[in-house]
Amino acid sequence: MLLPRDLLLLPWRRATAAGEAIARRLNHHRAPPFSDPDDDPPFTRLAERPPRAPSKKKKKEEEDQGGRIRPPEPASSDLPFDFRYSYSETDPAWRPIGFREPTRFSPFGPGRLDRPWDGVAAAAARGEGAGAAATSREEVLGEPLAEEEVAQLVERYRHSDCSRQINLGKGGVTHNMIDDIHNHWKRAEAVRIKCLGVPTLDMDNICFHLEDKTGGKVIYRNINILILYRGxxxxxxxxPQIPLMLWKPLAPIYPRLVQNVAxxxxxxxxxELRNTGLNSSPLMKLTRNGVYVNVxxxxxxxxxxxxxxxxxxSHVGSSDCKKIGVKLRDLVPCVPLLFKDEQIILWRGKVKQENSVSLQFSPEPS
Structure with missing residues (x-):
């Protein structure tokens, strides 16, 4: 029986023909048992190459080092002060009562500094280095700048679009910031420093530590903007050689700032004083990373x-609130009574009361 020509071109017939074509193509590439050795069909497994022999240069370096890599020698620095994470926000007189990490973990890295780390600072060798450092600082600064020279430097570096700028945040004058300042001094006579956050409560302290740790001189100060001249x-x-800290060490544990009874x-x-403070209107509203020079x-x-x-x-953070309370306690001075819901309650203290009473009832001099 003969089928019409249209029935021969049905889809199932075309699919079968296509399958047969693919099968013939695969059988064509399949290597027969007695095929030509020069034939290279696809997916042929390549022979594994033998491992390469070590280069002569690397072998010579290993022989010079005794067959092992020696660790680098610890860095040493001639700076006469103790290395701390923050110089302006910590006081050497404060002694911690505990640590949040083992003191053997130095933030400078294992074996990278010749000064021992005690959990707070890397103490320098005590000697006559302070006098020599002061003499060298005076030599580097040289003669004082004239008013015209100061005005020229200020006009060059005081603007906000200055490329030689370092931002000083709540960490204050940190250890690695000293290295950043010297890096700017390679190609610039001065550097612009913009201060924000808790350190702005005491700008005199910031200026002192910048001049003391870097050896420069502050030639311009306007609210929270400083210009530090190199000399x-x-x-x-x-x-000076300044070893860098590889990470920020965890803050030690200090005694409680607020006691249950003042x-x-x-x-x-x-x-009663705490409730009075909570119910009173706030004196000021501080913002996060703001400028607190007038607080x-x-x-x-x-x-x-x-x-x-x-x-x-509000929105300042509990950590910054406590730092603000500590600074106000020493600068005003006053007594912090409460830190609650990002509110700071300060009491002027009993000494203030006694002084005011004595001045009020003291007889006038004749």
Missing amino acids: RNYDPKQR DGLTFEKTK VDRVREAFKTVEVVRLDC
């Missing part, structure tokens, strides 16, 4: 009329 005789090739008061009186003066002025002051530190 007339500064030579980048003779800059000194000189009873528990009921302390509780100390405002608190001192407020303590002339009121006994308790509240500072609103």
Whole structure:
């Protein structure tokens, strides 16, 4: 029986024909048992190459080193001060009561510094290095700048679009920042430093540590902007060697900042002062990473009329709130009573009360 021509071209017939073509093509590439050895069909397994012999240069280096790689020698520095993570935000007089990490873990790395790390600082060798450092600093600074030279440097570096700028945050004057300043001094006479956050409460402290640790001189100061000059005789090739910290060490554990009962008061009186401060209107509202240069003066002025002051530190962070309280305690001075819900309650202290009473009832001199 003969089928029509259209039935021969049905889809199932075309699929079968295509399958047969593919099968013939695969059978064509399949190597028969007695095929030509020169034939190279696809997916042929290549012979494994033998491993390469070590180069003569590498072998010679291993022989010179005794067959093992020696660790680098620990770095040494002639700087006369102790190495700390932050110089402006820590006080050597504060002694911690505990540590959050083992003290054997130095932030400079294992075996990379010849100074022992005690969990807070890497102490320098005590000697006569301080006097020599002061003499060398005076030699590097040279003659004082004239007013025209200062005005020229200030005009060049005081603008916000200055490329030679370093941002100083809540960490204050950190150890690695000293190296950054010297790196800028390679190609620039001065560097612009923009200060933000908690360190701006005490700008005098920042200026002191910048000049003391770098050897430069602050020639311009406007609110939170500083310009640090390197000196007339500064030579980048003779800059001090500053080992870098590889990570930020965990802060030690210090005694409690706020006691349950304030000194000189009873528990009921302390509780009453805390409630009074929480219910009073805030003196100021501080922002995160703001400029706090006028906070100390405002608190001192407020303590002339009121006994308790509240500072609103919403969105500042609990850590920064405690740092602000510590600085105000030493700068005003005052007594922190409470840190709650990012609110700081400060008491002017019993000494302030006694002084005000004595001045009020003291007889006038005749």
